Amino acid sequence: MTKVEKNAISPTREQDFPEWYQQVIRAAELAEPSDVRGCMVIRPWGFGIWENMQRQLDALFRATGHRNAYFPLFIPLSYFAKEAEHVEGFAKECAVVTHTRLEVDAAGKMKPASPLTEPLVVRPTSETIIGASYAKWVQSYRDLPILLNQWANVVRWEMRPRLFLRTTEFLWQEGHTVHETEAEARAETQRMLGVYETFARDHCAIPVFAGEKSEGEKFPGAVQTMTIEAMVQDRKAIQAGTSHFLGQNFARASGIQFQNREGKQEFGWTTSWGMTTRMVGTVIMAHGDDDGVILPPRIAPTQIVILPITPKEETRGQVLEVCDKLASDLRLKRYADLGLEIEIDHRQFGGGIRNWEWIKKGVPIRLELGPRDLENHSVTVSRRDHPMKEKQLMPVTEFVACAQEILGSIQQNLYQRALKFRDANTRAIESKEEFYDFFTPKDSVKPEIHGGFALAHWNGSREVEEKIKSDLKVTIRCIPVSDPEPGRCIFTGQASKRRVIWAKAY
């Protein structure tokens, strides 16, 4: 070879993190920008990750008593406008359908014709349209709770799209529930936050901080917004899931009323909660390295790829046969409540091309099997979470016996790594000077990776929040659910009940 690059992805994370992110997605064939502004094409490998996330989250929802349903993509403007804060919050990013057909104009061009009497908003979220159904379904306290979820696409007309992290159209899941009492609805909000926390940790191998959003960062129309916040490798925060206690705001707007146990009419107490394809981007940024994506086995579309090494025509048949046998033995194994997903890459490329492709895609385990292994009944095992040079020669039977164990160990390792990284970049901060210093890069022209999560006291005021945001682009990510720790606000010196988490965010 004439040129040997040290890493598969250029630039490295250190050199230019945002560009690295784009290149990783391209190299791993996860997704690509489409011709439609702000929208992306999710390719099979990327969609496979999402499908696994879906499957596993869905199981967690079912286990907590929720069922799936589907509601319309289009929301009549009048429904949407029922909750004042809600419309105001979303107004600037709504796509609106105003016409129902196309006609050829004088110049021979297709033009929208036949205006609708009432415009339809393409759902940016579905509280109001689902609320309309709930209003019909709920009459008595005996109809409660309603615990539904829908898997859907939503549209939010964003200014700065980034693949997976912020796109005009994205895929998500939105849960919508109605309860008899405030306490029950609040408990539901917490419970689903817990589900997200579990999902992030056990399936995506990402540690998160769970907590409450400040007044300024709340969902429009919510009484309380809970969030899980992850840290990715440029030390920025990313909101990975939210759970809202909506009080009676939406019930009032949609007319969700029931006769309570005392025979009186009362508005229902509602919640909503969601997680999106942004989680795919979070996984990429949390675990990836300078050679590409690294996928936690539980959400990898394929856990193990087999690379038959067939240098000689004479042994090719035998090698392929052994590979097929190995694949079918492995496929009998259970993993993540499903069968193990195995792929054999039969393509006859020279050198390490195939190997590199799978490294970039982040497959947890690569198996090389060639003529030399035939006699020894052995296989060469490479783990994506270990340096690529590191290979382990192992009897085939032994590998088959411990495959799940190795995958479990990779899953654990990724989580521990991410946890260690986050903890190393999370600091208690005791003064304003220290805070500004923490969040100010040394190189102002081309900022290096800096900052992290700052745990600092805050007096609870909106003004301080705004000031910090405009000075440093740092926001309160969440007010942790933890025991109070009285102190003094580092910006104003006023009393503070607890530390809150500050960070730059996606």
Added chain:
RNA sequence: CGGGCUGUGGCUCAGCUUGGUAGAGCGCCUCGUUCGGGACGAGGAGGCCGUGGGUUCAAAUCCCACCAGCCCGACCA
């Protein structure tokens, strides 16, 4: 929505100042040698030069308009 920059094979770009009908690298295809760490050689395919108009004998190149994208700002659950 305001300011700046850029649109040329699949990708990254050169050519434009000084108009003469299109190039490189990578990728792709074929053949041969290779193949357990990103291989090498030879040959080959592929372009309405963002769109529309204008100037000219002649436009990728000059002029005008439009469209799209990127960066900065504003905005942003």
